Amino acid sequence: MNNQIGVIGSGNFGTAISVLLAHNTGVLLYARNKQVSETINRTHSHMGWTLPTRIKAISDLEEICQRCSVLFIAIPSFEFPNLARAMSPFLTPQHIVIHGVKGFALRDEQNRNYQITPHEGFPVRTMSEVLKSETNVIRIGCLSGPNLSKELLKRLPAASVIASAYDEVIVTAQNLLNQNKFKLYRSQHLKGTEIAGALKNIVAIASGMINGQNLGKNLESIVITKGLREMLIIGQSLDIAPDAFLGLAGIGDLIATSTAKSSRNYSFGYTIGQSDNIARALDETRDLVEGIGTTEIIFNYIRKANLTCPVIHMVYDVIFNKMEVQTAVDHIYAHNTTFDVDFL
Numbered sequence: 001m002n003n004q005i006g007v008i009g010s011g012n013f014g015t016a017i018s019v020l021l022a023h024n025t026g027v028l029l030y031a032r033n034k035q036v037s038e039t040i041n042r043t044h045s046h047m048g049w050t051l052p053t054r055i056k057a058i059s060d061l062e063e064i065c066q067r068c069s070v071l072f073i074a075i076p077s078f079e080f081p082n083l084a085r086a087m088s089p090f091l092t093p094q095h096i097v098i099h100g101v102k103g104f105a106l107r108d109e110q111n112r113n114y115q116i117t118p119h120e121g122f123p124v125r126t127m128s129e130v131l132k133s134e135t136n137v138i139r140i141g142c143l144s145g146p147n148l149s150k151e152l153l154k155r156l157p158a159a160s161v162i163a164s165a166y167d168e169v170i171v172t173a174q175n176l177l178n179q180n181k182f183k184l185y186r187s188q189h190l191k192g193t194e195i196a197g198a199l200k201n202i203v204a205i206a207s208g209m210i211n212g213q214n215l216g217k218n219l220e221s222i223v224i225t226k227g228l229r230e231m232l233i234i235g236q237s238l239d240i241a242p243d244a245f246l247g248l249a250g251i252g253d254l255i256a257t258s259t260a261k262s263s264r265n266y267s268f269g270y271t272i273g274q275s276d277n278i279a280r281a282l283d284e285t286r287d288l289v290e291g292i293g294t295t296e297i298i299f300n301y302i303r304k305a306n307l308t309c310p311v312i313h314m315v316y317d318v319i320f321n322k323m324e325v326q327t328a329v330d331h332i333y334a335h336n337t338t339f340d341v342d343f344l
Ligand SMILES: NC(=O)C1=CN([C@@H]2O[C@H](COP(=O)(O)OP(=O)(O)OC[C@H]3O[C@@H](n4cnc5c(N)ncnc54)[C@H](O)[C@@H]3O)[C@@H](O)[C@H]2O)C=CC1
Pocket: 008, 009, 010, 011, 012, 013, 014, 032, 074, 075, 076, 077, 079, 082, 083, 100, 101, 102, 103, 147, 148, 149, 150, 287, 288, 290
């Protein structure tokens, strides 16, 4: 292995991570499509962004795993189990693998209408759990925070969280990524960080819907605040400490994605809000919107776990029951109000 760092996934976030890494080290960027990697190597540009020459692209999964002892992964959650299985023969306990994926994988990949059993409270796997079960990698981390890729690629100031149970993972990520105007904060709450990053996407969709309908800043702030409450009570139901939800990977990312037009989750919600036509919004969306699948999975969970989560309910009803946004907003007003902060 040499000292190049591997990045798997050459989309928006993988490219942004590569550019940040290239400030401190050489990078091998994996693109599945050979034509894409050849074009990156020939033009030193990708998706309209000029790339540092320290980034070399590659299309051989075995080779990138053999050449890089530290790998970052940024691909959609629905492809993650397949990728983990494909990488498995090439990974060893010597590797450090850090993912930046904000979504879940179902334990039973065929069954979205899962059951909750007393022994398996959360019927989904986080990406670190997928890596643990599908590969022999031990030192796993998650990079998560308010990291809108367009802003990172424009080299605007940002920060993020590296979460891992292993100090070496945290220190390695900090050494590789810390630089002027980009800093990594540390967290030992790996699962909480992963869950926070996935759940905030649902709230970003809700906020987009409210803004697409011009329902005002008051309602937007209710949705974001109560959305955070729902993230926390889901965490509580899983015995996850609130820490992960209250830092940059929780409330920080929630603010970024629930207020930025460059967030794909927010802008998907915004399109629905503008047209009140979910079929059209789904049809027109070309971008990855992680929050759609997460809403379906988590709605099923909160129903079975008997948690009251009006914001998630609202998003579910609009997307999956084709309810109009203004009607779905009623979920927020359907309950008798009790203590404002009822979750600490
Ligand atoms: N774009 C952003 O601002 C941020 C995205 N994320 C998260 O990163 C993940 C990826 O998002 P984006 O990069 O934005 O998505 P994207 O849609 O821009 O890119 C995904 C890339 O993954 C590749 N890919 C898909 N399946 C693959 C496989 N099996 N093997 C290898 N490559 C594969 C695709 O070809 C594509 O290049 C998501 O979970 C997202 O929530 C996290 C932070 C910021």
